[in-house]
Amino acid sequence: xxxETKKTEEKPIVEIQNVVASVILDQRIDLNxxxxxxxxxxxxxxxxxxxxxxxxxxxxxxxxxxxxxMVSTGAKSEKQAHEAVHKIVRELRNxxxxxxxxxxxxxxxxxxSATLPGKIDLEHAVTTLERTMYEPEQxxxxxxxxxxxxxxxxxxxxxKLVCTGAVNEKMxxxxxxxxxxxxxxxxxxxx
Amino acid sequence: xxxxxxxLQRWACPQCGSKKIVEDKRxxxxxxxxxxxxxxxxxxxxxxxxxxxxxxxxxxxxxVGSPLSSTIYDYGLSTTLETGIKDATGKVLSEKAxxxxxxxxxxxxxxxxxxxxxxxxQVASKVIxxxxxxxxxxxxxxxxxxxxxxxxxxxxxxRGRPINSLxxxxxxxxxRDSGIPRTLKEVANASGLKRKEVARSYRLLIRSxxxxxxxxxxxIYVEKVASKLKVGPEVERETLKILxxxxxxxxxxxxxxxxxxxxxxxxxxxxxxxxxxxxxxIAEASNVxxxxxxxxxxxxxxxxxxxxxx
Numbered sequence: 001x002x003x004e005t006k007k008t009e010e011k012p013i014v015e016i017q018n019v020v021a022s023v024i025l026d027q028r029i030d031l032n033x034x035x036x037x038x039x040x041x042x043x044x045x046x047x048x049x050x051x052x053x054x055x056x057x058x059x060x061x062x063x064x065x066x067x068x069x070m071v072s073t074g075a076k077s078e079k080q081a082h083e084a085v086h087k088i089v090r091e092l093r094n095x096x097x098x099x100x101x102x103x104x105x106x107x108x109x110x111x112x113s114a115t116l117p118g119k120i121d122l123e124h125a126v127t128t129l130e131r132t133m134y135e136p137e138q139x140x141x142x143x144x145x146x147x148x149x150x151x152x153x154x155x156x157x158x159x160k161l162v163c164t165g166a167v168n169e170k171m172x173x174x175x176x177x178x179x180x181x182x183x184x185x186x187x188x189x190x191x
Numbered sequence: 192x193x194x195x196x197x198x199l200q201r202w203a204c205p206q207c208g209s210k211k212i213v214e215d216k217r218x219x220x221x222x223x224x225x226x227x228x229x230x231x232x233x234x235x236x237x238x239x240x241x242x243x244x245x246x247x248x249x250x251x252x253x254x255v256g257s258p259l260s261s262t263i264y265d266y267g268l269s270t271t272l273e274t275g276i277k278d279a280t281g282k283v284l285s286e287k288a289x290x291x292x293x294x295x296x297x298x299x300x301x302x303x304x305x306x307x308x309x310x311x312x313q314v315a316s317k318v319i320x321x322x323x324x325x326x327x328x329x330x331x332x333x334x335x336x337x338x339x340x341x342x343x344x345x346x347x348x349x350r351g352r353p354i355n356s357l358x359x360x361x362x363x364x365x366x367r368d369s370g371i372p373r374t375l376k377e378v379a380n381a382s383g384l385k386r387k388e389v390a391r392s393y394r395l396l397i398r399s400x401x402x403x404x405x406x407x408x409x410x411i412y413v414e415k416v417a418s419k420l421k422v423g424p425e426v427e428r429e430t431l432k433i434l435x436x437x438x439x440x441x442x443x444x445x446x447x448x449x450x451x452x453x454x455x456x457x458x459x460x461x462x463x464x465x466x467x468x469x470x471x472x473i474a475e476a477s478n479v480x481x482x483x484x485x486x487x488x489x490x491x492x493x494x495x496x497x498x499x500x501x
Contacts, residue, residue: 126403140447
C-alpha cells in the first residue's frame, strides 16, 4: 500500500520543449508576396525553397512553402502550435496573399524533458528493460524505445530524461509515468 | 563431430559459464580453459595426416579440401568440375564427351550461387580483414565480425549502405562481443571512416539484429592503457580496484569508460605514492581530453574518499 501511495505522490516533472506541426493549406502561396509584406521573414530560394516566418508571440518559427504547406516549430504546447498557425494564416489573409481556407494541422513530433525523483541505475536498466541501447563510449544516455506509447526516451543517470516522438501531449505524460513505475518496480530508481 | 573452429567463440562453459573454450587437437578435446571442464571428446582432426615436403607430395596425399570457414560465402563448400582430358577410369575422353563436360562445367558454375550477395561478402570480408589487421585484432574476432556481417547481409541491411561502414561496424561489434579492447574511434581510424558513420552503422546492426552487447566495461581497457604508459602490475591492480569501487557506488553510469580508466589510473598512482605520468600523458594514452581526466578524477575522489575540492 505504501508503494501505491508513493507512486501517486511522486510524479515525474515534465516540461514540453518543442512541438512540431505540419500544416496543409490546399492552395499555392506566392512567397515573394510575403517577403514584400512582412519584415520578420527569411527567404533565400537559392539555399532553401522554404520561407521562414518568425513570430514573437507565441515564439515560433514556421516554414512556408509555395505548395501551400507549412511546418511550425518551436511551440511549447499543442495549443501554442495551433495558435501560431492560425495567427500566420490570419495575417496572410489580411494581406490578401491567400484566400479563405481552413488549415489542416497535424502535430508530428513533441519533444519533452522530464525529471524523475532519484538517480537511475543505467547499467542494470540496459539488461532489464527491453529495446534499449546504452553505449557510454558514444553517448552518456540510455536510449529506450517504448512500445506503448510509441516514443523514444533518452534516460540519463541523473534521473533526467528526454522524450521524443510523441504526437500528442498525453503520450508524453503517459510515457513518463509508465517509465517511472517500471523503473520503481524493477528497483532501478535510486533515491 | 566436426565443426568450423570459429564456432568455438560462441560457446560457453556449462560448468562455470566462461567463454574461454579451447580446442586441443592432440588430445581431441574441447575444454574450458578456466575450469577444465571437457565439452567434447574424441574430436575429429581436420588437418592433414602426413608430413609432406613440397607441393607435389601434398597434392598426392590430399583427400579433402580446406576446412570449413564462415568467412567464405558458402563456408568453403563449393564444388567445381575438374578440367582434364581423362575420365575416372583413366581413359582419354572423346571430343564429344569433352564438349559435353565443358558445357556441364559452365552450367555448374552458373548454377552456383555466385550472386551479388556472395560478391558483397567477399569484398566485406576483405575490408574487415584489413581493418582487423591494422588493429591487431585476433583472427577469431575477424571471423566473428564476418559472421555478424553475414547476418546483416541475410537480413538485407547492407542494401543501400556502403560496405565499408557496415564492415567496420561489424568488426567493432565483434570486438565488443568478445571483449577485445578496441574503441569505436580506433576502428573508425583504421577503416578511414568518420566515427559517426561507423557509430550509425553499429547502431543499425544492434537494433536490427536484436543482439545485446555486453556493457563496455572500463576494466578491459586498463591493461591497454597501462602497457602504453609502461606502468607496473601494482598500478594496474589498484586501478581495477578503484574501478570496482566506483562501479559499486554507481558513479560510472553514463561516463565514458576510457575517461574512467584514465582517472582511476591517475588516482591509483597517487594512492600508491607514485608519480609515473602527468594528467596530460594519461589523457593522451587513453585518448581522452585532460578535462575529462580531471573531471572524472574529481568525481572519483569525492565518491570514494569523501574529498570535496572547491
